[in-house]
Amino acid sequence: EAQVTQNPRYLITVTGKKLTVTCSQNMNHEYMSWYRQDPGLGLRQIYYSMNVEVTDKGDVPEGYKVSRKEKRNFPLILESPSPNQTSLYFCASRYGGASEAFFGQGTRLTVV
């Protein structure tokens, strides 16, 4: 089954404690992205990747890091989380351009 898998689904952490949210896709897609969603602000892109070792900043990259060492994985790293990073996060993948994007189940992160 074609899917994008994110882990964990829910996470509560404390300010400053490094964390990683994993994302994996099994469709051999080249493009992968991370979004955050906050009430009233819609989906905002954090980082995206066009291929292995090729990443670029989206609209809200501050406080986040990503890496793309393998085609299937695109982890999101928060080196020093802060309460303003409390949000619902989605990972997505697609073949390219504006082709159909597949989204993960979401990760609800709370930073206290």
Next chain:
Amino acid sequence: LAKTTQPISMDSYEGQEVNITCSHNNIATNDYITWYQQFPSQGPRFIIQGYKTKVTNEVASLFIPADRKSSTLSLPRVSLSDTAVYYCLVGDLYSGAGSYQLTFGKGTKLSVIP
């Protein structure tokens, strides 16, 4: 990707047909129009995609006029389960240049009333 404009919200009664219009005045020749649906706390889900005239699938229809500067997503006989946010996106399906970012915006929040 071309900028899109759609209503912030819409209300409809159950059983009615709902039409959500998206404006994309700067659509390029190679651009396709894609609609996604998002339920609360879930990731967006692809609904339909088209280039011109009309596209229909089991979920919705997409109407695109000849000038392609707008498009209309039509949901027939909506039910309560169609309450969701609907996003309109415009972009070249395959081109890398200028299409790296997939920008969703705020979408149209559709509320279906019993």
